[in-house]
Amino acid sequence: MSALTASSDPDSVHTIFEAGDVRLQSGATLPDARLAYKTLGRLNNTRSNAVVLTTPFGAQHTDIEWMVGPGRAIDPQRYFVVLMNLFGNGLSSSPSDAGSAHVGEDWPGCTIADNVRVQERLLREVFGIEQIELACGFSMGGIQAYHWAALFPDRVRRFAAICGAARCSAHNHVFLEGVKAALTAGMQVENGRMAGAERGLRAVGRIFAGWAVSQAFYREELWRSLGCASVERYITDVWEANFLRRDARNLLAQIWTWQHADISDNDLYRKDLDHALGDIRAQGLIMPSESDLYVHTEDCRREAERVPGARFRPIPSKWGHRAGARGPGTHEDRFIEQGLRELLAS
Numbered sequence: 587m588s589a590l591t592a593s594s595d596p597d598s599v600h601t602i603f604e605a606g607d608v609r610l611q612s613g614a615t616l617p618d619a620r621l622a623y624k625t626l627g628r629l630n631n632t633r634s635n636a637v638v639l640t641t642p643f644g645a646q647h648t649d650i651e652w653m654v655g656p657g658r659a660i661d662p663q664r665y666f667v668v669l670m671n672l673f674g675n676g677l678s679s680s681p682s683d684a685g686s687a688h689v690g691e692d693w694p695g696c697t698i699a700d701n702v703r704v705q706e707r708l709l710r711e712v713f714g715i716e717q718i719e720l721a722c723g724f725s726m727g728g729i730q731a732y733h734w735a736a737l738f739p740d741r742v743r744r745f746a747a748i749c750g751a752a753r754c755s756a757h758n759h760v761f762l763e764g765v766k767a768a769l770t771a772g773m774q775v776e777n778g779r780m781a782g783a784e785r786g787l788r789a790v791g792r793i794f795a796g797w798a799v800s801q802a803f804y805r806e807e808l809w810r811s812l813g814c815a816s817v818e819r820y821i822t823d824v825w826e827a828n829f830l831r832r833d834a835r836n837l838l839a840q841i842w843t844w845q846h847a848d849i850s851d852n853d854l855y856r857k858d859l860d861h862a863l864g865d866i867r868a869q870g871l872i873m874p875s876e877s878d879l880y881v882h883t884e885d886c887r888r889e890a891e892r893v894p895g896a897r898f899r900p901i902p903s904k905w906g907h908r909a910g911a912r913g914p915g916t917h918e919d920r921f922i923e924q925g926l927r928e929l930l931a932s
């Protein structure tokens with residue numbers, strides 16, 4: 587069997603997996619489901635070197651490609667890396683291309699399990715991959731990695747949840763309620779189209795500016811390291827600018843997905859979280875940030891203790907939730923890279 591060659595050009599376009607009509611956990615159907623993905627590296631002859639890298643909230647695969655590269659833990663010269671785009675991120679099936687005029691109200695709720703099951707179909711039906719070396723992701727990407735390990739315990743050798751949990755905690759849920767309220771407060775439908783989204787997107791940016799980093803980040807003025815001359819410039823140039831790139835309907839869809847995330851809320855585990863965590867057979871790396879305000883270290887520690895093969899490695903950082911995605915050259919990235927190298931060598 588010859589090896590399959592995939593794109594290694596960071597600027598190349600993504601590919602669409604046409605999944606057909608997908609029956610969701612809710613009982614609703616996502617018609618003509620489309621999963622956007624991109625591959626880096628080369629699938630070996632035994633199809634045993636696959637790595638799944640998943641996108642976080644509001645992001646697309648172009649936002650996480652920096653995690654893959656020659657000399658890094660996830661090296662495309664060694665692994666066949668598949669970057670998966672969540673439903674609702676604007677590339678995979680999303681409210682923004684579904685023709686909805688009601689701020690996502692017509693969009694069927696897609697759970698993390700719904701996403702991961704379609705991702706599994708992609709690997710199996712397109713590439714013939716039955717087992718993966720690693721499922722890895724940051725934030726909502728980490729939640730997906732957890733789901734891979736729980737839903738397919740015999741087919742995932744390792745998983746890494748970076749600032750991600752096995753389920754959305756009650757506190758995290760309430761934080762997202764605030765984000766959702768800010769996003770929808772200024773919205774209205776005018777002539778069949780949504781209006782007022784910009785105000786909501788700016789408000790969401792300001793909420794994340796307070797929650798996604800720590801108190802020490804502001805006390806020590808770490809925003810200056812990003813080239814921002816003031817806190818206000820940090821809020822506008824980093825956070826507002828980030829969310830203004832996104833579609834409000836898509837963010838609402840992904841908030842629903844995030845709030846309903848739970849590796850045990852399915853027919854396999856029937857809301858028994860202890861069973862779901864204990865059934866994971868993959869070697870795991872659970873890496874919360876020590877200063878994360880909404881994917882809290884203690885919640886992650888309690889979950890990690892119930893996963894038989896898990897290593898619990900909190901990231902020492904003052905960058906809060908953002909510690910999990912600071913980028914190459916930072917001490918947080920070096921810490922994460924070391925953890926991934928050890929995991930992949932296990």
